[in-house]
Amino acid sequence: MERSMRFIQTAKDDQEKWKDKGSLSFKKGTTSDSNVIRINPEIEYQEWIGFGGAFTEAATYTMSKVSETHRSNILRAYYNKEEGLGYTLGRTHINSCDFSLENYTYVENEDTKLETFSIQREQKYVIPFIKDAMKEAEQELTILASPWSPPAWMKTNGEMNNGGKLKAEYRDLWATYYVKYIEAMEKEGIPIWGVSIQNEPEATQTWDSCRYTAEEERDFIKNHLGPIFEANGLHDKKIVIWDHNRDIIVERATTILSDPEAAKYVWGTGNHWYVSEDFENLSMVHEAFPDKHLLFTEGCIEGGVQLGAWHTGERYARNIIGDMNNWLEGFIDWNIVLDENGGPNHVGNYCDAPIIADTKTDEIHYNSSYYYIGHFSKFIKPGAKRIGLTLNNENIAATAFKNNNGEIVLVVLNETELGQSFTVQVEGEYVEVEVERRSIATFII
Template sequence: MKMKWISTTYVEEKKQQTESESAFQPDKGTEMLAVNVYPGVEYQTFDGFGAAITEAAGHTFSLMSAEKQKQILDAYYGKDGNRYNLVRTHIDSSDFSLGQYAAMNDPEDREFRSFDLSRDEQYILPLLNRAEETAGRKMQVMLTPWSPPSFMKSNGQRVGGGSLLPEYRAFWADYICHYIKEYQSRGVNVEMITIQNEPIAVQKWDSCIYTAEEEKVFLRNFLYPAMEKNGLTDIAVNIWDHNKERVFERACDIIDEETDRMVQGVAFHWYSGDHFEGVQLVRDKFPQKKLIFTEGCVEYSRFSDAGQLENAQMYAHDIIGNMNAGMTAFIDWNLLLNKQGGPNHVGNFCDAPVMCDTDNDIVQEKLSLTYIGHFSRHIVPGAKRIGLSKYTDKLEATAFKNPDGSLVLVFMNRTNKELPIKIRLNGQVADFTLPTGAIATGILPAE
């Protein structure tokens, strides 16, 4: 019985990937340096990986040559790429749009006769279609609003927070349902929505504030009834969609006996820190709910001095911590961006795993793309997290069992020393050394 290892190191800004094998031998009483793996102990089912196809990503993609477009698509969706199966995109504009827009701006048009998806059809949907062609399957799509149309809001504008006016709750619910159906009519597999992106953030870009009670009332009294009326109750509704430090409180405030059937999951971001315990608290209290990471990026405003290794390790650290706390899916923020970290209509630039110099037709695949791939290329949809214990907090680790019975271990070492490991599994032991600053994926085929 042999485990195959794929290891990535990054030294002096050079990436090196190596492959090796560890042979299992009978366990003769190993105590020290042990990492124990328990395939019989199963936790949450994992639904997959993906990234957001924003207008910014679609616009950037459109400016690249056919050759470079294929490179990008293969890197994310090809059989030798990261094998993404999930997509998130915005209902109307977000900060990663070329400017503010809404599909409809007429407060009197309750029949949606003026509803227009031309912005989505220009950049978002073409990239989504190309992704599906490359993957050879439909993407599972999540739709998220950043703001209702200006006329529905207390501050009369898409930006600067504001809130949904009570008299427009029913109209906004119908608007969301209409958006879903228009996407479906174009062949898009919309499976999930969130109610509001970052509902407690007042931003200079598209934003809208919901208290927990407002989000609950909107869901219970307006959105879910509208979904029932439109035959859309097969679309999974996810609440919160904001940082982890308040994820548990929000779940407790919204989910009760009445709303439980309306809420399929809780979505969260990473911008306020780890808070893996918060995710675990939601998993423990609401074990049937999905826990979906819906956004994270390396913001230039906060991490401009960080190098590629630090950025990639930020991704892997958060993925491992969230997985071990109960996360069921991972959706990165922008699929790709231009060399500025945009376009972004308010200058809120950030990093992405793929960056494009559109002037010179150059694609840069960042180390973070490789680090995410250490998970997404090997942990397939339907995999179950399994039991694991480790001998040191210097090692970050998670373990999964794929539907075919194969096992996947992902280890990361952020220290400046090698980490020797003895993997104990079903009475067998295998030796492996995790290099300094490395990430490694171990794959054990099904017996």
């Protein structure tokens, strides 16, 4: 059967997104073009878990402020497998985060027995939206839960914000807090796939934050969280370390994963995109610890809403491709939706999101980042394997995956001001392609 390649493109100069540009037919033989993307389906790398976004209180509160029609459309836009992005992953926060309406915890006062533990607050906005997302996705979601801060009384600085550390005497109690959260969410019908130890443990933020050195994170897993999960029958829950930027991911992972007593509890390492685009650091972690996994746990455009900006989508694609080509297995965006200010956020740390809901005018804006993510998530399915690809054109970036049904998905990013021509070579066949300036293209072979 003659091989063909479907061509879907989103370009800055074209109003139509995910534009189907038809199919291209391959020619037999080997190209003489020096500008070539060579795909080798026989070489396989990591298996892909999926894409998703964070169910913050801010995002789900914003969703409660729009009309029911818009709410349904946004759910479809993210979670529908046919029309939307096909999201299957998610992230929640244990206690409040910066994208909460205020600081809050799940216990009253200094409850050292956790007798008052309740996730009732999440039942107002977060839990109903997750349930609706699962209904739209027609499946359970793979959800990572991350804490930003323990209750203030458990910390050395006596507050949830501005860093501080977990007091030594509360390490077991804090580990038990994770157990209570998982059990409470699952009682609500929301399975928790895993937890990270701490969101951004190297950062003292003006919002909910808590610091751990690499050694403290290692010892918390080894001596507290791991054994307490085991004792409570949660040995199947995944534990993700780091959950912070790529810049020092190698040092953090090495300290923790080199200790077999800690490493036995750890599924893998989470990374964020702030500060660094040193994608090869992920490969360094993979090569040192090939039995562990790599997950992108947060990234967003900082500094508030940027409606209509094109570079924001390009940043998403550049980071997704860079991480994918260095052994990443899944991608979780930050807030799925924010309001017209890029919030709400209880410390004014406003950001952008792929979908912005103007709660004053009840208008919904789809940013370039939404469409750029879709060039990956709509076509690279959970269970796909990354395959061999070589590229000798520094003007474009690319990655290739093979879905379980055998189709090959090639994604090509062109951030330059010029259109780019190249040849795609697959085994003994090739096809010539041209993509527009400032564009992203997905090719299905």
